[in-house]
Amino acid sequence: MTSISLSVNGKSVSGDVEGRTLLSAFLRENLQLTGTHIGCDTSQCGACVVHVDGQAIKACTMLAAEADGADVRTIEGMENADGSLGVIQQAFQDHHGLQCGFCTPGMVMSAAALLKDNPNPTEGEIREYLEGNLCRCTGYHNIVKAIMAASGQDVSKIAAE
Amino acid sequence: MHNFDFAKPATIADAVAALQGDEAQPLGGGQTLIPTMKQRLAAPEVLVSLTHIPDMQGVCTNDAGQLCIGGATTHATVAREAASSFPGLAHLAAHIGDPAVRNRGTIGGSLANNDPSACYPAAALGTGATICTNLREITADDYFQGMFDTALDEGEIITEVRLPIPQAAHYEKFVQPASRFALTGVFVAKYQDHVRVAVTGASENGVFRWADAEAALSQSFASDAVADLSVDPDHMIHDLHASKEYRANLVKVGTMRSVKKAK
Ligand SMILES: Cc1cc2nc3c(=O)[nH]c(=O)nc-3n(C[C@H](O)[C@H](O)[C@H](O)COP(=O)(O)OP(=O)(O)OC[C@H]3O[C@@H](n4cnc5c(N)ncnc54)[C@H](O)[C@@H]3O)c2cc1C
Ligand code: FES
Ligand code: FES
Numbered sequence: 001m002t003s004i005s006l007s008v009n010g011k012s013v014s015g016d017v018e019g020r021t022l023l024s025a026f027l028r029e030n031l032q033l034t035g036t037h038i039g040c041d042t043s044q045c046g047a048c049v050v051h052v053d054g055q056a057i058k059a060c061t062m063l064a065a066e067a068d069g070a071d072v073r074t075i076e077g078m079e080n081a082d083g084s085l086g087v088i089q090q091a092f093q094d095h096h097g098l099q100c101g102f103c104t105p106g107m108v109m110s111a112a113a114l115l116k117d118n119p120n121p122t123e124g125e126i127r128e129y130l131e132g133n134l135c136r137c138t139g140y141h142n143i144v145k146a147i148m149a150a151s152g153q154d155v156s157k158i159a160a161e
Numbered sequence: 162m163h164n165f166d167f168a169k170p171a172t173i174a175d176a177v178a179a180l181q182g183d184e185a186q187p188l189g190g191g192q193t194l195i196p197t198m199k200q201r202l203a204a205p206e207v208l209v210s211l212t213h214i215p216d217m218q219g220v221c222t223n224d225a226g227q228l229c230i231g232g233a234t235t236h237a238t239v240a241r242e243a244a245s246s247f248p249g250l251a252h253l254a255a256h257i258g259d260p261a262v263r264n265r266g267t268i269g270g271s272l273a274n275n276d277p278s279a280c281y282p283a284a285a286l287g288t289g290a291t292i293c294t295n296l297r298e299i300t301a302d303d304y305f306q307g308m309f310d311t312a313l314d315e316g317e318i319i320t321e322v323r324l325p326i327p328q329a330a331h332y333e334k335f336v337q338p339a340s341r342f343a344l345t346g347v348f349v350a351k352y353q354d355h356v357r358v359a360v361t362g363a364s365e366n367g368v369f370r371w372a373d374a375e376a377a378l379s380q381s382f383a384s385d386a387v388a389d390l391s392v393d394p395d396h397m398i399h400d401l402h403a404s405k406e407y408r409a410n411l412v413k414v415g416t417m418r419s420v421k422k423a424k
Contacts, residue, residue: 002167018164019164019165019166019167019208020162020163020164020165020198022195041199042196042199043192043195043196043261043262046259046261049261055237055264056260056261056264057261057264057265058261058262058265061191061192061195061196061265062191062195062265063167063188063191063195063208063210065167065169065210066169066191066210066212068169110260110261113260114260129260131258131259131260131341132258132259132260132261132262132341133259
């Protein structure tokens with residue numbers, strides 16, 4: 001066991017982890033932050049995307065011990081201070097960017113990482129950025145639309161509903 | 162995944178020392194190794210992280226006209242920092258996997274793994290790069306030794322990769338959409354007096370140079386120069402994604418497109 005300390009959604013946390021403990025397991029099991037989903041556990045689906053020091057990574061493919069000292073943000077850290085949905089989350093609701101919701105935490109975290117680097121992405125840029133986030137329900141159109149809307153762009157011309 | 166001891170050295174010397182044990186293995190971004198360990202195809206007793214060593218991070222150019230990339234530099238960093246000095250390489254790095262993979266995966270991990278469909282091996286061989294380890298410098302022509310096989314010895318780590326910056330280059334990747342690796346990819350680099358062409362995702366022996374195309378393009382750097390050449394489909398990869406003949410054709414198409422897009 002090694003002991004790690006990190007910041008998660010602005011709060012200092014610490015815990016004992018085995019070498020093999022994944023960041024996803026540490027978040028879900030030690031911290032009970034179960035919003036970070038495990039879809040494939042093989043770094044294919046992106047349901048587990050969180051931010052580590054501001055960068056989107058797949059929490060199922062990073063060791064918890066590697067996050068010692070890091071600043072981690074999960075879907076639980078995306079809401080506004082008053083507990084209402086954050087801008088991207090609200091846009092997903094408004095534009096039907098989710099159905100079962102399983103992929104949604106990863107989609108929102110990827111979208112947040114994209115908008116940080118590229119506040120005004122084109123539809124093509126959004127689709128390319130989401131290459132590592134799989135959704136079995138929506139067909140993606142409304143996810144792309146939600147992200148465009150969250151970036152403040154006019155989405156009325158995007159056909160798919 | 163079997164359990165292991167985790168080491169996080171801050172210097173190359175400490176990493177090399179931690180790797181002395183029989184069952185110790187280096188960890189780059191973990192984008193290949195962690196899934197492999199989950200499948201219990203690898204079970205090191207000690208895992209030595211290379212991503213907290215400042216001397217193995219970053220991108221710079223040297224007086225010899227080479228781009229020097231620290232062995233633990235992520236694909237995302239290369240995509241960003243090589244954009245003006247070596248756009249062909251930045252483009253390659255920016256199209257590996259997906260953004261989350263690029264934020265963790267490293268050039269050293271990619272070259273050490275030498276997946277037959279990986280992108281970086283094509284750039285390293287296509288530029289005639291030097292692979293620097295804690296022990297020696299290995300030229301790319303000697304480094305790649307077949308599928309998943311390299312000149313690296315047990316416990317030897319890639320500390321830096323030096324790629325001669327070409328006048329123009331491009332990597333044309335025909336994506337295998339499920340894995341996001343290259344179904345077939347071709348890296349073409351034009352230098353003052355010669356051209357190099359390296360192909361990934363095609364041969365059963367891993368990345369290789371297409372000598373006929375190099376000779377033709379060194380005479381005339383135009384896509385037409387390879388129009389009459391063909392690649393022997395023997396020993397090409399043949400799987401459910403593509404036949405060997407299809408891959409052989411993609412090598413030529415990828416070369417022609419790379420020449421057209423080279424910058
Ligand atoms: C969804 C997905 C898509 C991908 N798509 C692509 C793609 O399109 N193109 C592509 O090229 N790759 C792709 N990859 C692979 C990715 O680029 C990996 O990051 C890379 O192959 C391995 O790098 P790593 O730093 O993660 O190494 P690790 O997984 O940590 O290690 C891989 C191997 O290299 C060894 N190693 C690591 N670093 C060093 C070093 N510095 N010196 C010596 N040995 C070392 C390890 O011991 C291990 O054996 C993809 C991966 C995933 C999960
Ligand atoms: S659970 Fe991590 S990528 Fe699918
Ligand atoms: S909403 Fe069900 S997987 Fe995306």
